[in-house]
Amino acid sequence: MAKLELHNLQKQYNPKTIPIKDISLGVEDGEFLTFIGPSGCGKSTMLRLIAGLEEPTQGQVVINERTVNNIPPGDRNIAMVFQSYALYPHLTVAENISSPLKIRKTSKQEIQQRIQKVIHQLGLSESLLERKPGQLSGGQRQRVALARALVRDPEVFLLDEPLSNLDALLREQVRAELKQLFKSQNKPVVYVTHDQTEAMTLSSRIALLYEGVLQQLDTPYQIYSYPANSFVASFMGSPQMNLLTLNCQGNHAVLGNYEIALPELSSVPRQIILGIRPEDVRLAKPEDTQTVEGNVYLVEDLGKEKLLSVQVKNSEITIRGLLPADQTWDEENVTLALPARAIHWFDLESGDRIQAKSSQTSVSSERKSA
Amino acid sequence: MAVAPKQSAEGNASKISRKRVILWVSIFLVVVFCLAPVLWQLLTSFKINDAISAVPNVYFPSFDQLTLNHYMAVFTGHPFARYMFNSAFVAFCATILCLATGAPAAYALARLRIPGHRIYVAGVLIVVLFPYVLLFLGLFEVVQAFGIGNNYLALIIPYTGRNLPLTILVMRSFFSQLPKDLEDSAKVDGYNTVQMLIRIVLPMTVPALVTTGILAFIFSWNEYIFALTFVTRETMKTLPVGIAQLGAQTVFEIPYGPIAAATIAGTIPLILLVLFFQRRIVQGLTAGAVKG
Numbered sequence: 001m002a003k004l005e006l007h008n009l010q011k012q013y014n015p016k017t018i019p020i021k022d023i024s025l026g027v028e029d030g031e032f033l034t035f036i037g038p039s040g041c042g043k044s045t046m047l048r049l050i051a052g053l054e055e056p057t058q059g060q061v062v063i064n065e066r067t068v069n070n071i072p073p074g075d076r077n078i079a080m081v082f083q084s085y086a087l088y089p090h091l092t093v094a095e096n097i098s099s100p101l102k103i104r105k106t107s108k109q110e111i112q113q114r115i116q117k118v119i120h121q122l123g124l125s126e127s128l129l130e131r132k133p134g135q136l137s138g139g140q141r142q143r144v145a146l147a148r149a150l151v152r153d154p155e156v157f158l159l160d161e162p163l164s165n166l167d168a169l170l171r172e173q174v175r176a177e178l179k180q181l182f183k184s185q186n187k188p189v190v191y192v193t194h195d196q197t198e199a200m201t202l203s204s205r206i207a208l209l210y211e212g213v214l215q216q217l218d219t220p221y222q223i224y225s226y227p228a229n230s231f232v233a234s235f236m237g238s239p240q241m242n243l244l245t246l247n248c249q250g251n252h253a254v255l256g257n258y259e260i261a262l263p264e265l266s267s268v269p270r271q272i273i274l275g276i277r278p279e280d281v282r283l284a285k286p287e288d289t290q291t292v293e294g295n296v297y298l299v300e301d302l303g304k305e306k307l308l309s310v311q312v313k314n315s316e317i318t319i320r321g322l323l324p325a326d327q328t329w330d331e332e333n334v335t336l337a338l339p340a341r342a343i344h345w346f347d348l349e350s351g352d353r354i355q356a357k358s359s360q361t362s363v364s365s366e367r368k369s370a
Numbered sequence: 371m372a373v374a375p376k377q378s379a380e381g382n383a384s385k386i387s388r389k390r391v392i393l394w395v396s397i398f399l400v401v402v403f404c405l406a407p408v409l410w411q412l413l414t415s416f417k418i419n420d421a422i423s424a425v426p427n428v429y430f431p432s433f434d435q436l437t438l439n440h441y442m443a444v445f446t447g448h449p450f451a452r453y454m455f456n457s458a459f460v461a462f463c464a465t466i467l468c469l470a471t472g473a474p475a476a477y478a479l480a481r482l483r484i485p486g487h488r489i490y491v492a493g494v495l496i497v498v499l500f501p502y503v504l505l506f507l508g509l510f511e512v513v514q515a516f517g518i519g520n521n522y523l524a525l526i527i528p529y530t531g532r533n534l535p536l537t538i539l540v541m542r543s544f545f546s547q548l549p550k551d552l553e554d555s556a557k558v559d560g561y562n563t564v565q566m567l568i569r570i571v572l573p574m575t576v577p578a579l580v581t582t583g584i585l586a587f588i589f590s591w592n593e594y595i596f597a598l599t600f601v602t603r604e605t606m607k608t609l610p611v612g613i614a615q616l617g618a619q620t621v622f623e624i625p626y627g628p629i630a631a632a633t634i635a636g637t638i639p640l641i642l643l644v645l646f647f648q649r650r651i652v653q654g655l656t657a658g659a660v661k662g
Contacts, residue, residue, distance in 0.1 A: 048554075052558075053554050080554075080558045086552050088555075088556075
């Protein structure tokens, strides 16, 4: 049974500004759902709707089978961690952590017990309790904000980009800790981020939003391997997937002088989008059938790998490929293999993924196993 | 060639020191310009009458020209303490009223999506721009109509109104800077609106409240025209009116000494007030609330 459900949720400020358009989903106990998307896609609004800081124009927010639309945020039994941490500057750390309990008239003894438990859990030292937030480092503030959420033992956790103010090294460390921490909580967690590494590593499922519409809701593996449309394909994965708009001819897509075999389609469109991830592109071996030759005009050294930008012969199209650092090639010209298995096809008009008839069965079986 | 750089170095050194000299001289001049009238009043209040009226001027009196008689005269011959109490009471009430009504108004203007809130703000600004001297005849009629002449209310209400626009403008810009996440966080924590305002927002607002409060208090303490017009009873007069009406024995004599003494004595409470609250006007009280 889903603990948190959203039914046809919509938020509309005015006829032109509709940050959330009809979204339905459920988050189970112990599930870690991440909303990801570019800035302004509605992901933070989503969280504020669940928290009750904003009222939906339509639809319901349901927590534990109770519709909470008309219940104020404080009575929804949710905890939220803000991007800015939002610690009360005039209160000490202990007062900050205990504020949600005090307002609920929890007994002093229990407050003490819970604070002890939660600071132990987060590795906060007791000497910090009497300090003001202004005297803490960024990482400590972040922990205090987490502690304030955990101490309540809420039914749902909401986290709004909690790691974005930490420096890169600390972020990676805290990310791992977060994952363990929320695994032990066994509660629905809704997380908002624009960082795809965070989304991939933390989530059990990812919801990709764009312009208020749910583009895909799936496990990180499925989103990476079977992006539902060209937007998802371009948004997830770094370096970005190559998306090439190609003309179709017979049963082939035309790329410069080369022909790429199309999957079995009921009707062949005039144009189609070919997608291939740079990490799936490799140097051609003699036995490869589907290859393109091109002119290397940019090499970006990433240490472990080299990112090549190749202009395909007799066309304006550029393909980027990620090659192992120890591989060598002719300075100027290179022949790349585009393995058919790694190619994604998208409809030019709708951007939707075109599922090859033959491979459909294999995909659905993989989905079941995932 | 070898001499030239040395010369220029010397030139540089003298240039730097000349800059410093000019800087310090200008600072000195500005300070003298600002403080000279106050100093003149202070010295006058301690000078004996002969020294005050002496030609040429006695700028710095010698020891035998000093006296405390003017202060004695002010405090014994006139209800000076009463004036002070009146001023303090009126200014205190006006300040509190002003903050109590202005701060919530400012919060509403900063936070609620009121349609046309810019028009309200512009309206408030226009009230500030209106020359208040033009108001007092109209207000006099109002005071008469309500029958509150010779009543503290006749001063408290106009002073509150006069200070409200500035309070609203200053507080509004302060509230707009206050991170909204804190209020959202308080709501999620379970505070209702009133609890949130009193326990979370108010403590963070203290510096702004103190700043605007001091401004309102100083205005009310020093205000002259309303106080002169709306209050005629001796026991209700405020300090500026009382000082201006310090009379001498004859019509032809102006009691410079007692006036100076009263002015100084009337300023001391203000100075104490500002010094006391200065410590509360701490910048960066919100440090650490959000990302630092």
